[in-house]
Amino acid sequence: MYTQGLDQKSGQEDRQPAVDSAEDLARFQARIDDEEKIEPKDWMPEAYRRTLVRQISQHAHSEIIGMQPEGNWLTRAPTLRRKSILLAKVQDEAGHGLYLYSAAETLGTSRDEMVDQLLAGTAKYSSIFNYPTLTWADIGAIGWLVDGAAIMNQIPLCRCSYGPYSRAMIRICKEESFHQRQGYEIMVELCRGSDEQKAMAQDALDRWWWPSLMMFGPNDKESVHSAQSMAWKIKRFSNDELRQKFVDVTVPQAEFIGLRVPDDDLVLDEASGHYRYGEIDWNEFIQVIKGNGRCNRERMTTRRDAHENGAWVREAAQAYAEKRAARAAA
Amino acid sequence: MSKDWPLYEVFIRAKSGLSHRHAGSVHAPDDEMALNHARDVYTRRNEGVSIWVVRSSNIIASDPEETSAFFEPAKDKIYRHPTFYEIPEGVENI
Numbered sequence: 127m128y129t130q131g132l133d134q135k136s137g138q139e140d141r142q143p144a145v146d147s148a149e150d151l152a153r154f155q156a157r158i159d160d161e162e163k164i165e166p167k168d169w170m171p172e173a174y175r176r177t178l179v180r181q182i183s184q185h186a187h188s189e190i191i192g193m194q195p196e197g198n199w200l201t202r203a204p205t206l207r208r209k210s211i212l213l214a215k216v217q218d219e220a221g222h223g224l225y226l227y228s229a230a231e232t233l234g235t236s237r238d239e240m241v242d243q244l245l246a247g248t249a250k251y252s253s254i255f256n257y258p259t260l261t262w263a264d265i266g267a268i269g270w271l272v273d274g275a276a277i278m279n280q281i282p283l284c285r286c287s288y289g290p291y292s293r294a295m296i297r298i299c300k301e302e303s304f305h306q307r308q309g310y311e312i313m314v315e316l317c318r319g320s321d322e323q324k325a326m327a328q329d330a331l332d333r334w335w336w337p338s339l340m341m342f343g344p345n346d347k348e349s350v351h352s353a354q355s356m357a358w359k360i361k362r363f364s365n366d367e368l369r370q371k372f373v374d375v376t377v378p379q380a381e382f383i384g385l386r387v388p389d390d391d392l393v394l395d396e397a398s399g400h401y402r403y404g405e406i407d408w409n410e411f412i413q414v415i416k417g418n419g420r421c422n423r424e425r426m427t428t429r430r431d432a433h434e435n436g437a438w439v440r441e442a443a444q445a446y447a448e449k450r451a452a453r454a455a456a
Numbered sequence: 457m458s459k460d461w462p463l464y465e466v467f468i469r470a471k472s473g474l475s476h477r478h479a480g481s482v483h484a485p486d487d488e489m490a491l492n493h494a495r496d497v498y499t500r501r502n503e504g505v506s507i508w509v510v511r512s513s514n515i516i517a518s519d520p521e522e523t524s525a526f527f528e529p530a531k532d533k534i535y536r537h538p539t540f541y542e543i544p545e546g547v548e549n550i
Contacts (some may be wrong), residue, residue: 165518217500224497228481231463237483238460294480301501444461447485 146171158359163289167234173359178288180232183240187251189223191425195259197245204262212297224300229290245430253411254341256419262331263316271338277302278372282362317383332388340411342369355360373401462511464490468504476508
């Protein structure tokens with residue numbers, strides 16, 4: 127999902143010896159098992175803190191980078207109504223990034239550090255944002271599929287054991303349902319339109335379907351951090367469980383507007399009520415995570431440019447604050 | 457050392473009649489910008505009619521490690537609750 131980089135094996139940090147005493151760990155786990163929320167100043171195992179910092183900051187970075195694919199269509203939205211909606215959605219993504227950075231900061235990391243990691247390219251963000259938005263229908267497909275997948279993942283995060291993360295997710299989920307609905311509405315409208323418009327919608331679904339399934343991260347048997355995150359109740363459902371839920375709710379939505387999900391193996395298993403879907407191209411997923419997706423370099427360049435080009439604004443705000451403080455003191 | 461602007465905690469009154477409630481935090485170079493940022497980040501859907509921002513460093517918080525000792529004085533005073541008292545069956549409006 128927005129934090130799928132967590133499922134990859136990572137560097138040094140995980141190999142540090144645990145310094146927490148068995149007694150403290152047991153007391154902590156008991157609180158978790160009782161569904162108590164953990165708050166910023168409470169004692170927590172170092173590994174719990176590190177996992178959360180990584181997960182929440184990756185999630186925040188994804189929101190920030192996630193503004194770019196849609197931002198690409200702000201000036202070319204087909205009507206003023208669509209433009210206002212898209213602008214509001216992109217602003218929401220910025221807001222969501224900020225809620226999440228705040229939540230991560232309660233764990234003792236600084237905003238500065240997180241932003242530096244993103245700009246240096248050492249932090250991960252969701253693979254989905256490294257795909258290009260080629261047509262207006264992509265904006266529909268992103269809202270419908272990408273935000274749909276995000277919601278599927280984020281609703282259980284509202285019950286995450288860490289209080290500030292859980293509260294940020296509640297706020298985000300409330301705002302995100304509009305994102306998905308506006309996307310589906312775009313698809314509905316295209317599908318009711320001319321043959322060319324319908325073909326455009328189909329093409330967008332063809333290109334976004336598989337990357338959307340990859341958003342849930344590797345298969346459960348490949349997912350390296352999942353078991354511990356489940357025990358700590360950071361994560362409530364496995365990657366495959368969430369992916370299955372997403373497929374089950376999304377396929378009928380595609381059928382409703384007469385679009386075909388691009389999967390020859392897709393079949394409804396009557397007995398279980400679940401759709402069986404084809405094999406995901408994990409090689410593509412790994413390549414995108416590693417930085418070799420179609421837009422990885424462009425996304426990072428745009429982010430760095432935005433940061434550098436905004437430096438004078440931050441400096442001016444700082445200078446103004448200092449001038450006023452000096453006057454007030456005089 | 458972090459180059460971050462100071463952190464402010466944001467409290468929002470959803471509508472008059474309700475108290476301000478913690479919503480999250482923002483970084484800002486001064487108080488006025490903190491208010492503007494808080495508005496932009498936390499009230500994009502009319503979630504508030506009033507905002508307080510306060511520098512996080514100005515908040516004095518109780519220590520979670522000391523929670524039980526700190527709140528202990530109230531623990532054994534169950535007679536502060538109405539359910540502590542026995543009222544005979546049949547007595548009404550009390």
